[in-house]
Amino acid sequence: MNLNQLSQPFSLSNGQVIKNRLFKSAMSEQLGDKQHNPTFGLATLYKRWAKGGIGLSVTGNVMVDRQALGEPKNVVLDEHSNLALFSQWAEAGKQNGAQIWMQLNHPGKQIPKFLCEEPVAPSAIALGRGLEKGFNTPRALTETGIYEIISQFATSAKLAKQAGFTGVQIHGAHGYLVSQFLSSRHNQRNDQWGGSLENRLRFVVEVYRAIRKEVGDDFPVGIKLNSADFMQGGFTEEESMQVVQTLSDKGIDLIEISGGTYESPSMMGAKNNSEPLKASTIKREAYFMDYMVKVRKLVSTPLVVTGGFRTGPAMNEALNTSATDFIGIARTMAVDPEFPNKLIGNPDHGMPLTVPTTGKPGLDKMAMVGLVWYEHQMWRIAAGKKADPKLSALGVVAKTILSAGWLAFKKRRA
Known part of the structure; x- marks a missing residue:
């Protein structure tokens, strides 16, 4: 067994090789221009990360609909975008043998009031826990509207491939639109898009199918999913595992696991604002490893766990369990772009934040x-x-x- 599993390459089922097991998870860069094209700074940033040794970078969320922004300076990729600027970004992210995948997203109702008067969602249900003060109550999507958004995801994926990105990731976590459809707390429709889990996961399945039709079988398509919403009446761990199995059966290339929503931000490190992390989680560093161990028994699809990793020994321990194939890192990369090179050069390296x-x-x-x-x-x-x-x-x-x-x-x- 190699003492430093982080340095080992990994081949996806379509033959694409990722040079090591370090995966830069998405962070919102807020570096779009006034037309929501990528600024040159994004190319500079991702070139620096590529030179720093990362195997696969996933961009911050790129919106598929310029009328639905999660933040003022989001990048949008649609028919009105300047594809040459996206190509510069993609080329920069591929330096040093790195891969760069574009994360595609629609925020649904998670749009601040100052950006949108009437957002859309599966159902006309406002965000809770005080967030209704900053977010307007959404309008329930019509079936025509649902299909329009599915088409937007597919178009953005097609354009990402044309621009030179080496894959795409569907953002299905953190309470955005895909996550809203999956959650019985936020999706209370009584048509084919709501009710049973089979109906609630129909939206993400159709998004995946539409993207796959546009990009072909050889272009990687991944997804970021919640292990759970950690909200009463929300998306549960058991439901999450069923979604993972369904998408795995349909041929998705890579699944990244995170958790939580705006209402219960577990992606920040705990299941809610007051519950502390378990001692076993602190020791292993990863927030969602318990879930990964369970889901690995169900699927052979490559997995990524993101959240909490700071040291080489903990990362290698996670890889050695075979519960995950990649280690997701994010904030450490913002503080030290050379973090991947240092981990690969020294398996004992760490960087507490x-x-x-x-x-x-x-x-x-x-x-x-x-x-x-x-x-x-x-x-x-x-x-x-x-x-x-x-x-x-x-x-x-x-x-x-x-x-x-x-x-x-x-x-x-x-």
């Missing part, structure tokens, strides 16, 4: 410091600068207010 703070818990929460601080690190790299692990959290908040006002701290993607 401190929690950025202004020293004032109330301000940290209101300003979303745990998110915005990492965005500023990505913006530094995109501008050709080095990341700054000692970057002042208070300074980040001040700069954001000066540039965009308090509007910048409206509820955003995690």
Whole structure:
């Protein structure tokens, strides 16, 4: 057994080879221009990550509908996009033998009020836990509207392939539209798109089918799924496993596991705002490894687990269990783009992350410091600068207010 499994290549069923087991999970870069095309900074950022040794990068969420943005500076890929700018981004992300997949997303009702007066969703149900103050109640999609969005996903995937991206990932986690369809909490339709799990997963199956029809069998199509929503009446772990099995049977190439929604942000490290992580989770570092062990018994489709990994030994231990085929990393890459090279060169390497703070818990929460601080690190790299692990959290908040006002701290993607 190789002591450093992270350095081993992996071949997908379509023959595409990913040079190592390190997978950059999506982070929202907020680097789209006024027309929602990628800025040159995105090419700079992904070239730096490619040079840093990552095997596969997944972009931040690219929206399939320019009328449905999750954040003001989202990138959109549709028939009105400047494909040459996307090609520059793709080419940069393929440096040093890396792969770059585009994450495709529709936010559904998770659109801040200041961006959309009437978002759409499976059902006309508002977000809860106080989020209804920042997000408008959605309009329930008609069946025609559902098929239009499915077509938009397919079009964006076709264009991503044309632009030179080496794969696409459907964003089916974190409470966005695909996740909303899967959840009985948010999907209370009584037609073929709601009710039973078979009906609720129809939307994601049709999105996958439409994409596959456009890109062919040799182009990788993956998905990011919740292990659960961790909400009463929401998407359960058992349902998640059934969705994984269904998509695996239909030929999806790679499944990344995360968890939670805006209402219960488990992707940030715990099942809810008050429940601590289990000791076994802390020891293994990964937030969702317990789920991965179970799901590996059900499918042979390549799996990625994302969330919490900081050290080489924990990553190699996870790979050695065969419960996952790739290790998803994100924030460590924003602080040190060379993190993959260091892990491959030294299997004992690690990089614990401190929690950025202004020293004032109330301000940290209101300003979303745990998110915005990492965005500023990505913006530094995109501008050709080095990341700054000692970057002042208070300074980040001040700069954001000066540039965009308090509007910048409206509820955003995690």
